[in-house]
Amino acid sequence: QVQLVESGGGLVHAGGSLRVSCSASERTFSRSTMAWFRQAPGKEREFVAAAYWSGGTTNYAVYADSVKGRFTISRDNAKNTMLLQMDSLRPEDTAVYYCAADPLGSYYYPQYQYWGQGTQVTVSS
Numbered sequence: 522q523v524q525l526v527e528s529g530g531g532l533v534h535a536g537g538s539l540r541v542s543c544s545a546s547e548r549t550f551s552r553s554t555m556a557w558f559r560q561a562p563g564k565e566r567e568f569v570a571a572a573y574w575s576g577g578t579t580n581y582a583v584y585a586d587s588v589k590g591r592f593t594i595s596r597d598n599a600k601n602t603m604l605l606q607m608d609s610l611r612p613e614d615t616a617v618y619y620c621a622a623d624p625l626g627s628y629y630y631p632q633y634q635y636w637g638q639g640t641q642v643t644v645s646s
Contacts (some may be wrong), residue, residue, distance in 0.1 A: 543620030
């Protein structure tokens, strides 16, 4: 069964760091392109970061302008886990963060075949 499970969200002060994880079934993790999206209350789900992996290496990683230089996407192949390291967090980063796998079109749009249930990240000012 395809499954994505996020964890690691929480409450942090502005300027702090958090790392969220996305645990995937082996079948899901074999997908080459995986991504992170987020959704704040009253807003549409927006792209955060995506990465394409092939042969155990990251062929490319792309980030939304709003998080570039502060967030890092990576994955731990041994644990079938995708990670999002978030540094220098800002109150505007507050949202539910979702991982996704297997885009149906462009990686940028929230049209993926598989989604996790989301994890809340709250950044206080």
